[in-house]
Amino acid sequence: MEVGESSGARLSEEEIWAKLVPPDSRYSEVNIRSDEILVCSEIRSSSADKQEWCKISRNSDLCTATMQNVSSHTILVNETVVHDEDTIVIKCGTEIIPGPDREGYLSYRFKVMPSPEICKKKLNISVDVEHAKCSICLNIWHDVVTVAPCLHNFCNGCFSEWLRRSQEKHSSVLCPQCRAVVQFVGRNHFLHNIAEDILETDSSLKRSDEEVALLDCYAMIRSNLVIRSGKSLPRKRAHLLVDEESDDIDLPCPQCGTELEGFHCNQNTVHLQCQACGGMMPSRTDISVPQHCLGCDRAFCGAYWNAQRLTRSNFHPVCSSETFKPISDCSISRIPEAVHEKNQHEQDITKRCIIRMGRTLQDVVSDWIAKFNNREIDRTRMPLNHAEMITAATYFCNDCYDKLVSFLLYWFRISIPKDLLPPDASKREDCWYGYACRTQHHNEDHARKRNHVCRPTRGINM
Ligand SMILES: [Zn+2]
Ligand SMILES: [Zn+2]
Ligand SMILES: [Zn+2]
Numbered sequence: 001m002e003v004g005e006s007s008g009a010r011l012s013e014e015e016i017w018a019k020l021v022p023p024d025s026r027y028s029e030v031n032i033r034s035d036e037i038l039v040c041s042e043i044r045s046s047s048a049d050k051q052e053w054c055k056i057s058r059n060s061d062l063c064t065a066t067m068q069n070v071s072s073h074t075i076l077v078n079e080t081v082v083h084d085e086d087t088i089v090i091k092c093g094t095e096i097i098p099g100p101d102r103e104g105y106l107s108y109r110f111k112v113m114p115s116p117e118i119c120k121k122k123l124n125i126s127v128d129v130e131h132a133k134c135s136i137c138l139n140i141w142h143d144v145v146t147v148a149p150c151l152h153n154f155c156n157g158c159f160s161e162w163l164r165r166s167q168e169k170h171s172s173v174l175c176p177q178c179r180a181v182v183q184f185v186g187r188n189h190f191l192h193n194i195a196e197d198i199l200e201t202d203s204s205l206k207r208s209d210e211e212v213a214l215l216d217c218y219a220m221i222r223s224n225l226v227i228r229s230g231k232s233l234p235r236k237r238a239h240l241l242v243d244e245e246s247d248d249i250d251l252p253c254p255q256c257g258t259e260l261e262g263f264h265c266n267q268n269t270v271h272l273q274c275q276a277c278g279g280m281m282p283s284r285t286d287i288s289v290p291q292h293c294l295g296c297d298r299a300f301c302g303a304y305w306n307a308q309r310l311t312r313s314n315f316h317p318v319c320s321s322e323t324f325k326p327i328s329d330c331s332i333s334r335i336p337e338a339v340h341e342k343n344q345h346e347q348d349i350t351k352r353c354i355i356r357m358g359r360t361l362q363d364v365v366s367d368w369i370a371k372f373n374n375r376e377i378d379r380t381r382m383p384l385n386h387a388e389m390i391t392a393a394t395y396f397c398n399d400c401y402d403k404l405v406s407f408l409l410y411w412f413r414i415s416i417p418k419d420l421l422p423p424d425a426s427k428r429e430d431c432w433y434g435y436a437c438r439t440q441h442h443n444e445d446h447a448r449k450r451n452h453v454c455r456p457t458r459g460i461n462m
């Protein structure tokens with residue numbers, strides 16, 4: 001604890017967060033800097049003698065304090081008598097008389113300083129240092145930049161170097177942390193301050209001056225920047241990565257500025273971001289081609305740009321029409337990973353059944369899509385949105401198509417009489433927990449010895 005002197009008595013690096021303000025300028029203000037002080041000041045109106053008369057401790061809400069009377073007589077706080085050693089909560093505006101009576105004693109006002117600077121300094125935000133590290137160099141961020149849309153953070157120098165190398169080799173820049181396509185990068189001033197504070201608190205985390213200088217010379221992100229994709233950027237443009245002063249306007253999508261199929265975007269056009277490539281497309285209500293996958297409600301651009309007769313762009317990511325098309329147009333050559341709850345023994349049995357029937361996976365899936373389209377299949381357990389609205393003509397993303405195939409292959413397997421399964425499979429008993437069994441995921445032997453393509457008869461309410 002420190003002893004709080006009247007104003008001017010000492011200089012502290014800590015800022016004044018509150019004051020005890022006397023009735024007039026004949027007496028001095030008590031500046032409160034630390035979180036707990038013993039106040040020593042004038043208490044009587046007739047004497048300049050200073051006495052220790054109270055302790056003030058800042059409360060965790062940062063705007064109130066707890067005052068303890070240490071004067072050996074009572075004091076008055078907002079007309080309330082506070083006995084020796086007792087405490088009372090005070091807040092901005094509280095009147096404090098450091099004696100038993102108004103007569104003969106000063107009256108102080110407790111004043112909390114409004115400066116946001118102080119709030120910033122004093123707010124004890126706890127940050128896990130591990131969360132303030134760059135995943136490229138594993139140090140605390142230096143000149144931190146944030147990439148979008150995934151919002152991961154890196155040192156400016158580290159990410160700039162990554163960006164330079166990516167653009168030499170690839171048509172798009174992927175986030176070094178999560179591999180999402182990076183569309184924008186900008187310096188993050190808020191996180192910069194946090195990183196600075198961390199280094200101030202723990203200087204062992206600081207890097208050497210040489211390292212910092214090296215990072216700074218790699219750093220090329222000066223202002224927010226839109227990253228264009230496209231290998232065949234003209235040479236000059238490819239080097240205009242950081243075009244703060246350039247007149248070049250960054251347009252979100254191929255139809256901003258260029259008319260395609262009688263449409264171009266204007267300032268009011270809302271853009272959707274494609275889940276597959278990260279590129280933008282205008283949100284359209286005047287066309288019939290879907291821009292969202294019905295199974296997952298996510299936006300995909302493949303069908304849209306196909307309808308706008310755009311197959312590629314030098315400056316924007318564009319998906320091929322293969323990535324988003326009607327279910328009936330999709331083709332399949334291998335069993336998706338998720339089939340039969342990822343139980344590979346069951347997948348193998350299904351494969352062998354198809355071969356024994358002299359058919360292909362594509363034949364079977366097409367048959368079952370037809371049955372599905374004719375509403376011959378119960379859709380209640382189908383793991384897709386808008387299950388009742390889906391038809392063979394519905395546009396699906398690849399993930400949703402795989403989910404649909406998994407669902408249909410379950411029904412295909414269920415439809416095969418047990419004695420027509422390969423002999424090793426037909427002899428097995430059903431697992432009580434059926435497809436919902438968890439043991440099949442970690443116990444090979446169990447996964448193989450029991451049939452898991454069946455309904456649970458235990459464990460869950462069916
Ligand atoms: Zn770094
Ligand atoms: Zn990321
Ligand atoms: Zn546009």
Ligand SMILES: [Zn+2]
Nearest residue numbers: 293296397400
């Ligand atoms: Zn989907």
Ligand SMILES: [Zn+2]
Nearest residue numbers: 274277301319
């Ligand atoms: Zn796309």
Ligand SMILES: [Zn+2]
Nearest residue numbers: 431437439440
């Ligand atoms: Zn089981």
